[in-house]
Amino acid sequence: MTYSFKNAIIRQPNKSIKNGLSSQNLHPQYAIVVEEHSNYIKAMEESGLKINLLEPLEEYPDSIFVEDPALTYKSNVIILNPFDTSRNGEREVIKEEIKHLFDNMLFVEDGYIEGGDILNINNHFIIGLSDRTNKLGAENLSIILQKLGATVEICKTPDDILHFKSECSALDDDTILVSSKMAQLDYLKSNYNLIELPIGEEGAANSLRINNKILLPDGFTKAREMLSKKYDIIKVKVDEIAKVDAGLSCMSLRW
Ligand code: CIR
Numbered sequence: 001m002t003y004s005f006k007n008a009i010i011r012q013p014n015k016s017i018k019n020g021l022s023s024q025n026l027h028p029q030y031a032i033v034v035e036e037h038s039n040y041i042k043a044m045e046e047s048g049l050k051i052n053l054l055e056p057l058e059e060y061p062d063s064i065f066v067e068d069p070a071l072t073y074k075s076n077v078i079i080l081n082p083f084d085t086s087r088n089g090e091r092e093v094i095k096e097e098i099k100h101l102f103d104n105m106l107f108v109e110d111g112y113i114e115g116g117d118i119l120n121i122n123n124h125f126i127i128g129l130s131d132r133t134n135k136l137g138a139e140n141l142s143i144i145l146q147k148l149g150a151t152v153e154i155c156k157t158p159d160d161i162l163h164f165k166s167e168c169s170a171l172d173d174d175t176i177l178v179s180s181k182m183a184q185l186d187y188l189k190s191n192y193n194l195i196e197l198p199i200g201e202e203g204a205a206n207s208l209r210i211n212n213k214i215l216l217p218d219g220f221t222k223a224r225e226m227l228s229k230k231y232d233i234i235k236v237k238v239d240e241i242a243k244v245d246a247g248l249s250c251m252s253l254r255w
Pocket of ligand 1: 021065115116117163165166244245246247
């Protein structure tokens with residue numbers, strides 16, 4: 001099931017996050033990041049997850065975003081290939097740190113692909129080509145996933161969105177929460193029940209359904225109103241972390 005998880009991998013924040021990649025050239029303050037991150041961990045625990053906490057990595061400013069160098073599927077983990085040179089080395093470190101947690105470790109060897117561009121819904125994966133994920137990387141991952149029994153669709157992340165999942169998230173086996181831009185994608189429109197967020201609340205689309213909870217970024221009143229009718233919401237403030245273009249999904253690997 002799309003949202004049934006028992007475990008998560010989370011990396012503790014690093015002081016060098018102030019130098020993380022930021023489209024707006026912003027520099028988050030470490031102390032505030034630590035506070036937001038610790039509330040994120042609490043919310044994950046409240047949702048029923050056992051947390052495997054990794055050590056901070058100062059040499060990689062964006063390394064708390066563990067979703068980008070790896071992908072979990074059942075008891076498998078696939079090591080991906082982040083595009084940016086400042087991030088690519090994360091894969092070599094994380095593979096050693098997490099190999100004992102999985103039965104099987106596989107590797108994307110060709111092309112570039114980041115976990116933020118991969119939406120898993122049930123046994124299906126939607127990969128969004130973007131500035132971080134190219135066709136070769138997507139096709140390479142697709143072959144691996146199909147061998148593991150999954151199905152895959154390769155789409156395109158809209159041009160000015162960093163990652164496919166920056167503005168969408170799976171809420172259940174056939175429902176995806178989307179920004180208005182993502183709601184235009186033909187593949188999503190024709191195959192899923194879409195809950196479209198109003199303009200101005202795009203950031204809320206990177207939510208996390210975990211067991212019977214939804215972790216929702218704080219500050220999105222309309223999104224909360226819409227979702228709280230049906231779902232049990234935990235608000236998580238990530239304003240400081242958002243300065244380096246990140247949200248909720250990118251700070252953990254779940255399985
Ligand atoms: C980056 O640009 O790589 C980081 N500053 C943010 C990564 C966010 N990752 C994600 O949404 N999966």
